[in-house]
Amino acid sequence: MSATVIDGKAFAAKVRGQVATHVTALKNDHGITPGLAVVLVGEDPASQVYVRSKGKMTVEVGMKSVEHKLDADTSEADLLALIQKLNDDAQIHGILVQLPLPDHLDEDLVINSIDPAKDVDGFHISNVGLLGTGQDSMVPCTPLGCLMMLRDHHGSLSGMDAVVIGRSNIVGKPMAQLLLGDSCTVTIAHSRTKDLAEVVRRADIVVAAVGRPQMVPGDWIKPGATVIDVGINRIDKPEGGTRLVGDVDYESCAAVAGAITPVPGGVGPMTIACLLANTVTACCRANGLPAPEGLTA
Numbered sequence: 274m275s276a277t278v279i280d281g282k283a284f285a286a287k288v289r290g291q292v293a294t295h296v297t298a299l300k301n302d303h304g305i306t307p308g309l310a311v312v313l314v315g316e317d318p319a320s321q322v323y324v325r326s327k328g329k330m331t332v333e334v335g336m337k338s339v340e341h342k343l344d345a346d347t348s349e350a351d352l353l354a355l356i357q358k359l360n361d362d363a364q365i366h367g368i369l370v371q372l373p374l375p376d377h378l379d380e381d382l383v384i385n386s387i388d389p390a391k392d393v394d395g396f397h398i399s400n401v402g403l404l405g406t407g408q409d410s411m412v413p414c415t416p417l418g419c420l421m422m423l424r425d426h427h428g429s430l431s432g433m434d435a436v437v438i439g440r441s442n443i444v445g446k447p448m449a450q451l452l453l454g455d456s457c458t459v460t461i462a463h464s465r466t467k468d469l470a471e472v473v474r475r476a477d478i479v480v481a482a483v484g485r486p487q488m489v490p491g492d493w494i495k496p497g498a499t500v501i502d503v504g505i506n507r508i509d510k511p512e513g514g515t516r517l518v519g520d521v522d523y524e525s526c527a528a529v530a531g532a533i534t535p536v537p538g539g540v541g542p543m544t545i546a547c548l549l550a551n552t553v554t555a556c557c558r559a560n561g562l563p564a565p566e567g568l569t570a
């Protein structure tokens with residue numbers, strides 16, 4: 274068997290197209306331009322790349338993009354004051370504070386100071402609680418992207434056995450909540466899970482969010498299962514240089530799975546597309562309009 278490749282790059286382009294259509298309608302029908310503010314503290318090179326790319330794509334879908342670049346030694350008080358200003362700004366519908374923050378800043382305090390209605394990363398404790406209780410919330414972008422791809426591939430996920438490897442607040446836990454919300458039977462595995470291979474072999478859906486290159490081999494995968502690889506790991510190539518790989522061993526898993534996301538070009542592109550989707554959702558809700566169908570959980 275050779276797995277269907279779930280093309281995250283193409284899917285993300287489609288989602289961005291849907292977002293752009295909604296943005297045009299908001300502008301034409303209501304005179305509203307959705308606005309996303311991204312706050313970057315310090316000069317982490319990877320974060321700078323992410324922020325640049327988020328800004329570019331925000332503009333491409335017709336939204337207003339605002340970037341705040343603060344020095345690495347910015348005080349917590351100054352950062353909180355900026356967030357308060359953005360919370361109060363009616364033209365800003367989404368606020369994202371790029372993580373990680375420098376060590377002297379309390380990440381939880383900062384995230385929880387964002388207005389939950391503008392928390393397009395879905396990390397605010399109120400949104401975590403809303404998601405956990407099955408209510409409308411802002412949903413973390415990476416798991417939302419995984420869910421969209423799974424729904425697109427399968428239609429209904431009801432009754433499927435899903436195993437999420439990884440229990441981080443950013444990916445693993447919200448992913449499990451979303452799959453539960455779609456009536457999967459969900460197992461969350463982590464570094465203390467006994468006999469992970471056997472746990473994974475039960476799954477119709479495997480979501481790997483571990484951060485360990487090519488950790489999941491093909492003989493852990495049930496024939497025909499769908500494999501969503503969230504991992505982004507850079508490894509050395511034998512001939513020199515480096516390349517990106519996921520948390521699953523792509524070749525051996527693709528030989529057994531029914532469908533699989535590649536790395537790169539799978540989950541990664543969906544994350545920014547879902548950030549834009551969340552910003553449109555936040556904008557609609559702020560203006561008493563229904564959230565766009567298909568772009569939310």
Ligand code: NDP
Nearest residue numbers: 415439440441444463464482483484503504505540541544
């Ligand atoms: P974290 O490091 O926060 O969490 C990793 C999880 O994996 C932990 O729950 C840990 O368990 C578990 N784990 C570690 N080792 C093992 C093991 N041997 N067996 C089973 N479970 C294990 O990572 P993130 O969730 O933030 O990210 C996971 C991966 O996804 C990374 O590669 C990251 O780069 C990528 N990522 C990709 C994104 C995208 O846009 N595509 C976005 C976000 C992340 P325990 O809790 O017990 O320590």
